[in-house]
Amino acid sequence: MTDISHVAGHTPAEEIKKIQDERLKEVSFVTKVMRRPELGALAGLILVTIFFIATADPSMFTLAGMMNILSPASQLGILAIAAALLMIGGEFDLSIGSMVAFSGLIFGSFLVLTGWPLLIAIAATFVVAALLGGLNGQLVIRTKLPSFIVTLAFLFILRGLSLVGLKWATGGSTQMRGIGDKAGEGLVREIFSGNALEGLFSWLAAHDIIAKFPNGTPTVTGVPVSIVWFVLFALVATWILLRTRAGNWIFASGGDANAARNSGVPVDRVKTSLFMLTACAATLVAILTVLDAGSTDSRRGFQKEFEAIIAAVIGGCLLTGGYGSAIGAFFGAIIFGMVSIGLTYTRFDSDWFQVFLGAMLLLAVLFNNFIRKKVTGER
Amino acid sequence: MTDISHVAGHTPAEEIKKIQDERLKEVSFVTKVMRRPELGALAGLILVTIFFIATADPSMFTLAGMMNILSPASQLGILAIAAALLMIGGEFDLSIGSMVAFSGLIFGSFLVLTGWPLLIAIAATFVVAALLGGLNGQLVIRTKLPSFIVTLAFLFILRGLSLVGLKWATGGSTQMRGIGDKAGEGLVREIFSGNALEGLFSWLAAHDIIAKFPNGTPTVTGVPVSIVWFVLFALVATWILLRTRAGNWIFASGGDANAARNSGVPVDRVKTSLFMLTACAATLVAILTVLDAGSTDSRRGFQKEFEAIIAAVIGGCLLTGGYGSAIGAFFGAIIFGMVSIGLTYTRFDSDWFQVFLGAMLLLAVLFNNFIRKKVTGER
Amino acid sequence: QQGSTRIIVVSHGQANDPFWSVVKNGVTAAGKDMNVQVDYRAPETFDMVAMGQLIDAAINQKPAGLIVSIPDASALGPSIKKAVAAGIPVISMNSGSDVSKGLGALLHVGQDEADAGRIAGAKLKEMGGKAGLCVNHEVGNVSLDLRCKGFAEGFGGKVMVLPVSNDPADIRAKVKAAIASDPSIDTVMALSAPLGGEPTAAAVKETGKSGIRVVSFDLSANFLKAVAAGEATFAIDQQQYLQGYLPVVFLALDSKYGLIPGGNVPSGPNLITKDKAAQVVDLSAKGIR
Amino acid sequence: MDTNAPLIETRDIVKHFGSVIALSGVSMSVNRGEVLCLLGDNGAGKSTLIKTLAGVHKPTTGEFLVDGRHVTFTSPRDALDAGIATVYQDLAMIPLMSVTRNFFMGREPTKGVWPLRYVDFDHCAEVTRDEMHKIGIDVRDPNQAVGTLSGGERQCVAIARAVYFGAKVLILDEPTSALGVAQTSMVLKYIHQVRQKGLGVIFITHNVRHAYAVGDRFTVLNRGKTLGTFAKAEIPIDELQNLMAGGKELQVLSSELGGMV
Amino acid sequence: MDTNAPLIETRDIVKHFGSVIALSGVSMSVNRGEVLCLLGDNGAGKSTLIKTLAGVHKPTTGEFLVDGRHVTFTSPRDALDAGIATVYQDLAMIPLMSVTRNFFMGREPTKGVWPLRYVDFDHCAEVTRDEMHKIGIDVRDPNQAVGTLSGGERQCVAIARAVYFGAKVLILDEPTSALGVAQTSMVLKYIHQVRQKGLGVIFITHNVRHAYAVGDRFTVLNRGKTLGTFAKAEIPIDELQNLMAGGKELQVLSSELGGMV
Numbered sequence A, B: 001m002t003d004i005s006h007v008a009g010h011t012p013a014e015e016i017k018k019i020q021d022e023r024l025k026e027v028s029f030v031t032k033v034m035r036r037p038e039l040g041a042l043a044g045l046i047l048v049t050i051f052f053i054a055t056a057d058p059s060m061f062t063l064a065g066m067m068n069i070l071s072p073a074s075q076l077g078i079l080a081i082a083a084a085l086l087m088i089g090g091e092f093d094l095s096i097g098s099m100v101a102f103s104g105l106i107f108g109s110f111l112v113l114t115g116w117p118l119l120i121a122i123a124a125t126f127v128v129a130a131l132l133g134g135l136n137g138q139l140v141i142r143t144k145l146p147s148f149i150v151t152l153a154f155l156f157i158l159r160g161l162s163l164v165g166l167k168w169a170t171g172g173s174t175q176m177r178g179i180g181d182k183a184g185e186g187l188v189r190e191i192f193s194g195n196a197l198e199g200l201f202s203w204l205a206a207h208d209i210i211a212k213f214p215n216g217t218p219t220v221t222g223v224p225v226s227i228v229w230f231v232l233f234a235l236v237a238t239w240i241l242l243r244t245r246a247g248n249w250i251f252a253s254g255g256d257a258n259a260a261r262n263s264g265v266p267v268d269r270v271k272t273s274l275f276m277l278t279a280c281a282a283t284l285v286a287i288l289t290v291l292d293a294g295s296t297d298s299r300r301g302f303q304k305e306f307e308a309i310i311a312a313v314i315g316g317c318l319l320t321g322g323y324g325s326a327i328g329a330f331f332g333a334i335i336f337g338m339v340s341i342g343l344t345y346t347r348f349d350s351d352w353f354q355v356f357l358g359a360m361l362l363l364a365v366l367f368n369n370f371i372r373k374k375v376t377g378e379r
Numbered sequence C: 001q002q003g004s005t006r007i008i009v010v011s012h013g014q015a016n017d018p019f020w021s022v023v024k025n026g027v028t029a030a031g032k033d034m035n036v037q038v039d040y041r042a043p044e045t046f047d048m049v050a051m052g053q054l055i056d057a058a059i060n061q062k063p064a065g066l067i068v069s070i071p072d073a074s075a076l077g078p079s080i081k082k083a084v085a086a087g088i089p090v091i092s093m094n095s096g097s098d099v100s101k102g103l104g105a106l107l108h109v110g111q112d113e114a115d116a117g118r119i120a121g122a123k124l125k126e127m128g129g130k131a132g133l134c135v136n137h138e139v140g141n142v143s144l145d146l147r148c149k150g151f152a153e154g155f156g157g158k159v160m161v162l163p164v165s166n167d168p169a170d171i172r173a174k175v176k177a178a179i180a181s182d183p184s185i186d187t188v189m190a191l192s193a194p195l196g197g198e199p200t201a202a203a204v205k206e207t208g209k210s211g212i213r214v215v216s217f218d219l220s221a222n223f224l225k226a227v228a229a230g231e232a233t234f235a236i237d238q239q240q241y242l243q244g245y246l247p248v249v250f251l252a253l254d255s256k257y258g259l260i261p262g263g264n265v266p267s268g269p270n271l272i273t274k275d276k277a278a279q280v281v282d283l284s285a286k287g288i289r
Numbered sequence D, E: 001m002d003t004n005a006p007l008i009e010t011r012d013i014v015k016h017f018g019s020v021i022a023l024s025g026v027s028m029s030v031n032r033g034e035v036l037c038l039l040g041d042n043g044a045g046k047s048t049l050i051k052t053l054a055g056v057h058k059p060t061t062g063e064f065l066v067d068g069r070h071v072t073f074t075s076p077r078d079a080l081d082a083g084i085a086t087v088y089q090d091l092a093m094i095p096l097m098s099v100t101r102n103f104f105m106g107r108e109p110t111k112g113v114w115p116l117r118y119v120d121f122d123h124c125a126e127v128t129r130d131e132m133h134k135i136g137i138d139v140r141d142p143n144q145a146v147g148t149l150s151g152g153e154r155q156c157v158a159i160a161r162a163v164y165f166g167a168k169v170l171i172l173d174e175p176t177s178a179l180g181v182a183q184t185s186m187v188l189k190y191i192h193q194v195r196q197k198g199l200g201v202i203f204i205t206h207n208v209r210h211a212y213a214v215g216d217r218f219t220v221l222n223r224g225k226t227l228g229t230f231a232k233a234e235i236p237i238d239e240l241q242n243l244m245a246g247g248k249e250l251q252v253l254s255s256e257l258g259g260m261v
């Protein structure tokens, strides 16, 4: 007995090779892909899509129908991606929805009351939003209160200020109209409203590749800019999370703020920046919708904070922080948008709407989970 | 040098005494009291009370005024205490609010449609609620999905079912009435509706100790039963948390479910019971309000889940679980109720309502925190 | 199975809002009566952006007719114009009588919230009201805000808005608080009988003060009973059942025979006072009034 | 019950985590009145093995016998009920809860009759203080949160708890790693006492002296496999040391540092 | 800069946590090319002291000098910037994050120019694998979450990280507690190498052999106070053992167990 030293008598380098063979099972490509949190939500999206293909009016899956689903999904999605980053960073922002209304008011006032040019008004609105986001962040950090309660206070405060401000700005109404007319035309406007790729779509329609109205204009005149913003934001956010130092800091701050701090991560700065980001995302949505609708009212963005968190959670973010992905939130928003618009394409009585919404969300998430477990062999 | 063993050369028993003197600072009674999470929220309540004494109409602090504040606060409080227990246990229940509406419908149907006697109807409603709560819990446990998303689905589903069910039960209306008439009179009814201590209050009024109307009836005819339920529930919940095995299991399950499981705590059973408790608390509120108003409608309990969580967090519960108190939620509900009703007694323009609500909540929680830090010397 | 003609209704009121559930009942009934397929759609909250998207979704399904409410002409205008451009006949209902024609709708059924408020306010002023309270259970919902605003204009005197939630206990407490802290209040207006009116009437009764007039928009069985018992003064009935029923009938006839009325149809207001209250209780309990 | 059968026996236990193979066929056994030391390099699978015994993990394949009978634990509770008390390497403690509450977690003694059954936490606090003192730690305040204890103090709570509630098998995963000299001696003495009472002990450690001081037999794991089991009489301490190092050329290093490792 | 001044010096450091007095006047110093062993019973305050040096806690009172100059760290970042690298007893690691991401956390190397500056995580993974291998651990997959590593493997990540980024002072809080024999030897050898490069090391351990193998001086803490500092030449190993046990009558226990502790 006893002399067993020959058992592991290789050179280290040889040994590593050997270990990799010995203590790791082979995993298939599918397993590898599905294990990424980014792609878990994809399964749910596929399930939901199949459901609607089976039950909904075929016009849902025409080009126009898809744009119709993606355009609310994209507005929600911009918020959801920002909320996901913040949740990964370990905090919540419940003031996003109110921020949409407040930014809408600020933006409208800059255009209509002070008469600033569009570019200046947009820039100024973002500055105000970033300041408010920073204030949120600083309050959370300095008071060490949970962000839930701090941003909840701002949910009420900003919503209330939007009401007061609107009444003051319009002389008593809770709705401000005519913002669209003041915005004027030009490149800046085209970046924030209307459709992108209009030329391409007319060309496609002219060549009968896509559907058109009897008068010759295509039924879909282009890709709404909000969708473009949504996709870009998802890409950038994913890149930041997975490929940059800031991304590592976000995961670390949310995973364990103390451990991160002890390792030299500037946790407070990271969190403050994330709060500024959510505020700016809310502002982006406000500007997109205000320019699109031409008006704003004190209920804009109502409960959007909630929907954004839902989309992020569907997309696999943990409420406790430190885990999640931007692409997950991207798919989460599309799932949420597809379910809520999709039901209008089906023959279900709208009284049942909420029952279906709830059941579909649950099914989508269950399916996500089921597939992931199947594929990765977790137990 | 080097032989230093004499330095600690006492018998162990003597030593312990010495340590207690040596490595512990004296702490005052106030510090000890304030360090309890149960009492942290008290500071906020005091601040809010002082604010309203200074700014509000004096009628707010009459007996009638206090009852007026406590009666909505007590309904919220019953939900908040249940939500707090569940949060301490590490989970959320977002379906509480919808459960209020759904239980109201179930209860109303048992009384009006099937014509069951009150006691049976109440018992049956609690059974249905407990089953639904158990379903929530089992789904969370078996699927290992976050309770946020599972109960969110139930938020929608139950809200939707309430609407469908009401329309079905009433033949098209969203309101079911006549429940009060069907409930009949008797002891059971008195336990769930009306006022307690009516005799005492008449006597007090007759002896001019409390205010009365010109016709001799007291302005406050008794303590609304919901307040009695609220106080009792707070006491029982506190006792459970602090003095029973179940309480220890709740803290353990929320603090670290894995560690608790490894130590033999039946985590799944604890969590399922808590979900059943929140559902039953929602049902209690439903029965109290339905018997009080005599009717139920599909919007009952709207967003109450949200307010319950707010109250619990104001009362010091951690969103991440494992920490909090029932008494904290008790005070949290009163703070929330006082702020939201109290502003009506002040001269502030009602447009500013939400701004003040947010600001007061923030101030109350900040003050809690500030006082606790001051007293306990944390940094 | 109902006929193949399909009409889509997009409103800004959720299906579980008592007012809108009556509209929806009208829509459903008309669908049955006319043998057409009807779908009722509304956003989950008062959300103009979402409502615009729902109209777009409706247009994609190429219905035989589209019925919309127009609480915000700027936000919904483009979508409505798009429907018209796509050749879908549009009728507006409830709100938007002033902008309906301009956007290309065939006609408008219903009546402006502000007008209804104004008429009720004037009536209350006539009855001697000096200081009013408007109990708003969803501040920021433009149609409710307009009801309050109209009431204030018609009433003339001092009007305070009381923001409350949907919760009966909360409404009761706040109404009592408002009356306790301002004894001059002699008129209380609620914006929805089942959601606001009932608890408001109960609260006023509990204050023990006599001579405070309670009125409410919309109908509910219990509130009507309070009217009949003299505890509330009147209820403002827009007869919103008609706002759902008539446009469906018009569009069905339009698609079948090309028949369409030449002008707007006012559906209200109709003040339900003590003498009429008892008759409508049952209809209200069934969600028709 | 077969009294000759080992208290606990595993045969060819295999455990996979997704694609990771943590155990690939481990067999071992513990008898009454015996201390089995489980040795092996970092990552050899020791903790995984004992977590399987404690009902935390379900083995992928393999047999597990208690008192000669096949068992399948579905939860740690089952293992506790079968008389297996465990100190986990990651301690199984709730930082936010007090020392007392952690100590009695899952096994709170109750008083009174239902529905007024309660836990006498004052009494519990006393027990905790006493047990901790026995192991050489003076807890200032048993109501202090475990999260504020030092690493060693925390370890002592876990050990004291397992010993206090200990039944027929005591499993200790690196219990002495964070302990001071005095506390270590206490723990080793405990293990000795426990053995004398006829219980079985599984003791995981990287310290060859601790292992040799109390161990009766030594089972060595390497990369998820059993390398062999040796009785104390069969193996001198320096050979055991080599065995623990997984056969790596330690002597060289060791001498560089003055033979002190 | 005063080259004769100690690298790090503390004078009468006091630290209170609420009503708990964790440190009540501790003085110590570390010189260039020296390994200071910090010894003491469980709960003596060793971790608290080094957390104060590392900028995690602010001392309640007391002076802290680096290179002979008074400093006040407001965050661990300050300490890192001043060249103090620390391995905490509780490791400062994020279980949900991969080994690589944990390894480079807070000190990620970037490539490219803003705004396209990125971290080459593939390169980072290679570095991590290499560094871990140097310490005797073969990480299967550097993208594996730290939470799935064994206790010892996790400790090795923390040590490898501190050593890789090590600057002028390296603080190690019980680094060898969870390590196997081979890994322990590696770490002790590292400490030796680091000292030879002229850096200062603070080494906390409960293992007298490890301490004596690499330590130059030994500072003993007891109940939050310094008991004294001893050079290696002044103190034989068994006396050091007694000192570490806090003067408790260890010999008795020790002999009961065959002198093996």
Ligand SMILES: Nc1ncnc2c1ncn2[C@@H]1O[C@H](COP(=O)(O)OP(=O)(O)OP(=O)(O)O)[C@@H](O)[C@H]1O
Binding pocket: D147, D148, D149, D150, D151, D152, D153, D178, D180, E017, E020, E021, E022, E040, E041, E042, E043, E044, E045, E046, E047, E048, E049, E089
């Ligand atoms: N945050 C805190 N709050 C209250 N007490 C604390 C806190 N941190 C440490 N202590 C107390 O201070 C004392 C010293 O703890 P410390 O962690 O420094 O001990 P240590 O010497 O590192 O012990 P060990 O060798 O067991 O790790 C302990 O008694 C501990 O309970």
Ligand SMILES: Nc1ncnc2c1ncn2[C@@H]1O[C@H](COP(=O)(O)OP(=O)(O)OP(=O)(O)O)[C@@H](O)[C@H]1O
Binding pocket: D017, D020, D021, D022, D040, D041, D042, D043, D044, D045, D046, D047, D048, D049, D089, E148, E149, E150, E151, E152, E153, E178, E180
């Ligand atoms: N949940 C898990 N998922 C994936 N791999 C795991 C998991 N748990 C353990 N492992 C892997 O299994 C192997 C064995 O781990 P284990 O904790 O049993 O080692 P150990 O022998 O206790 O080591 P140490 O002495 O360092 O504590 C390790 O390489 C570890 O990375």
Ligand SMILES: [Mg+2]
Binding pocket: D046, D047, D048, D089, D173, E150, E151, E152
């Ligand atoms: Mg281990």
Ligand SMILES: [Mg+2]
Binding pocket: D150, D151, D152, E046, E047, E048, E089, E173
């Ligand atoms: Mg320590």
